[in-house]
Amino acid sequence: MxxxxxxREQLQEDLPKGFRSSGQPGGQDGSRQISRSLTQLLTRxxxxxxxxxxxxxxxxxxxxxxxxxxxxLNGCSVEKARSLQNAASQFRNESLTAIDAIxxxxxxxxxxxxxxxxxxxxxxxxRLLNSKSELNSTLIExxxxxxxxPQVTEWDEFITDLRSQYDGFSAIFDQLEGGTIVGTSxxxxxxxxxxxxTVQMALFADALNxxxxxxxxxxxxxxxxxxxxxxxxxAVTAKLKAREQDPYxxxxxxxxxxxxxxxxxxRAGELMGEWQSVKQEEKRLLETTVxxxxxxxxxxxxxxxxANRYDEIxxxxxxxAIPRILTNASALTGRNYDVVKQRSTRILNELQTDxxxxxxxxxxxxxxxxxxxxxxxxxxx
Amino acid sequence: xxDTNQQFLKLAADFMNELNVRYMExxxxxxxxxxxQRDQAMRNYTQARLALLKRSVLCKPEDLAQMQQLxxxxxxxxxxxxxxxxxxxxxxxxxxRFF
Numbered sequence: 001m002x003x004x005x006x007x008r009e010q011l012q013e014d015l016p017k018g019f020r021s022s023g024q025p026g027g028q029d030g031s032r033q034i035s036r037s038l039t040q041l042l043t044r045x046x047x048x049x050x051x052x053x054x055x056x057x058x059x060x061x062x063x064x065x066x067x068x069x070x071x072x073l074n075g076c077s078v079e080k081a082r083s084l085q086n087a088a089s090q091f092r093n094e095s096l097t098a099i100d101a102i103x104x105x106x107x108x109x110x111x112x113x114x115x116x117x118x119x120x121x122x123x124x125x126x127r128l129l130n131s132k133s134e135l136n137s138t139l140i141e142x143x144x145x146x147x148x149x150p151q152v153t154e155w156d157e158f159i160t161d162l163r164s165q166y167d168g169f170s171a172i173f174d175q176l177e178g179g180t181i182v183g184t185s186x187x188x189x190x191x192x193x194x195x196x197x198t199v200q201m202a203l204f205a206d207a208l209n210x211x212x213x214x215x216x217x218x219x220x221x222x223x224x225x226x227x228x229x230x231x232x233x234x235a236v237t238a239k240l241k242a243r244e245q246d247p248y249x250x251x252x253x254x255x256x257x258x259x260x261x262x263x264x265x266x267r268a269g270e271l272m273g274e275w276q277s278v279k280q281e282e283k284r285l286l287e288t289t290v291x292x293x294x295x296x297x298x299x300x301x302x303x304x305x306x307a308n309r310y311d312e313i314x315x316x317x318x319x320x321a322i323p324r325i326l327t328n329a330s331a332l333t334g335r336n337y338d339v340v341k342q343r344s345t346r347i348l349n350e351l352q353t354d355x356x357x358x359x360x361x362x363x364x365x366x367x368x369x370x371x372x373x374x375x376x377x378x379x380x381x
Numbered sequence: 382x383x384d385t386n387q388q389f390l391k392l393a394a395d396f397m398n399e400l401n402v403r404y405m406e407x408x409x410x411x412x413x414x415x416x417x418q419r420d421q422a423m424r425n426y427t428q429a430r431l432a433l434l435k436r437s438v439l440c441k442p443e444d445l446a447q448m449q450q451l452x453x454x455x456x457x458x459x460x461x462x463x464x465x466x467x468x469x470x471x472x473x474x475x476x477x478r479f480f
Binding site for chain 1: 402
């Protein structure tokens with residue numbers, strides 16, 4: 001069962017009878033009861049989250065908790081709550097799209113280029129019939145598709161956990177239909193975890209930008225073709241050289257040899273184009289992924305900053321600010337990647353220097369130093 | 382100036398490219414022997430990328446030197462056995478030092 005689902009079920013148990021599952025908060029007393037239940041649930045979640053091994057899981061609740069905390073602290077209207085709720089939902093969607101893009105990038109790195117059915121069949125026939133290994137299903141499968149990339153469980157778990165972090169907070173929001181929420185100082189403190197989600201995404205964008213994807217099997221496929229072509233080309237040119245020295249050497253006609261040489265030169269040109277396409281695709285993957293991460297970062301950063309000033313702004317100001325935030329984020333496209341990179345550098349700098357963000361950012365960056373310290377104790381191989 | 386993590390991942394990607402070339406050039410009987418090592422190398426390469434993405438590791442100059450050595454060892458391999466050994470060393474190095 002996912003964390004989001006667990007939270008929903010926990011919440012249902014804590015709600016007073018008559019309010020479960022219906023999603024209708026009812027009157028003011030009911031709202032207060034719901035609020036108290038929510039607070040208890042959130043406080044309990046927070047206490048649990050302080051255990052280090054659950055720390056990461058709490059990140060997903062952070063954004064929602066911050067919003068709920070803000071609602072309480074400022075006694076805001078339902079309209080204000082809904083306005084912020086919609087924006088938070090957009091943040092979640094952009095973040096999930098970014099996670100999908102990161103996952104796609106990793107999968108593309110290991111995947112093999114597609115082959116036609118005729119190629120697969122011919123390769124199977126040649127390879128299997130010349131093989132001396134024991135004939136079994138493993139050999140047959142390998143003869144059909146030797147380039148299948150392996151499953152990487154650690155990666156899949158990482159992506160699943162990331163998705164649940166953003167899904168989880170949205171699930172909590174689903175319970176906040178109407179009524180005000182009573183908060184506690186602990187709830188306010190948990191905003192730190194909400195910030196972590198945004199900083200985390202900014203650091204992903206930075207790490208991806210520094211370590212661009214390499215489509216290894218696509219590159220390899222072009223290298224293999226070029227190696228074979230070069231071998232054949234050098235054999236033909238050797239024959240042509242021999243023909244110059246002895247016009248009667250070899251059985252192929254001079255015209256045929258010259259034609260083969262010319263065809264191979266054209267083929268080399270095509271393969272150069274194929275290589276450039278692979279590099280272009282690597283660039284496109286990088287730019288799409290980093291841009292999507294940055295959209296989520298811009299949205300999360302500006303929304304959290306506005307949530308932090310919740311008590312100072314009224315509904316009109318909020319309604320004016322949120323579309324501007326969404327427009328800012330959607331203006332980031334991969335079409336002008338230099339702008340995205342500049343924005344990314346600027347935001348990362350702000351996350352490290354702005355007091356609202358710097359604590360979380362420093363904590364996350366310190367992981368590297370901690371990892372390094374731990375590693376220095378490991379024996380060398 | 383690229384940092385050590387960037388340089389490390391670049392060297393690891395170069396190693397994977399070379400290993401894939403050797404694997405694709407191998408006949409079916411060799412591929413069936415090499416497949417497990419090649420799959421493990423791919424898995425560990427992905428785990429290295431994951432560690433760098435999560436910033437849970439900082440590569441040191443000696444890691445770069447070791448990876449450079451492994452890359453050269455594979456490039457100079459003339460027998461199938463040497464390719465197999467290189468793939469094993471690569472996977473072993475990544476798993477011992479980074480995970």
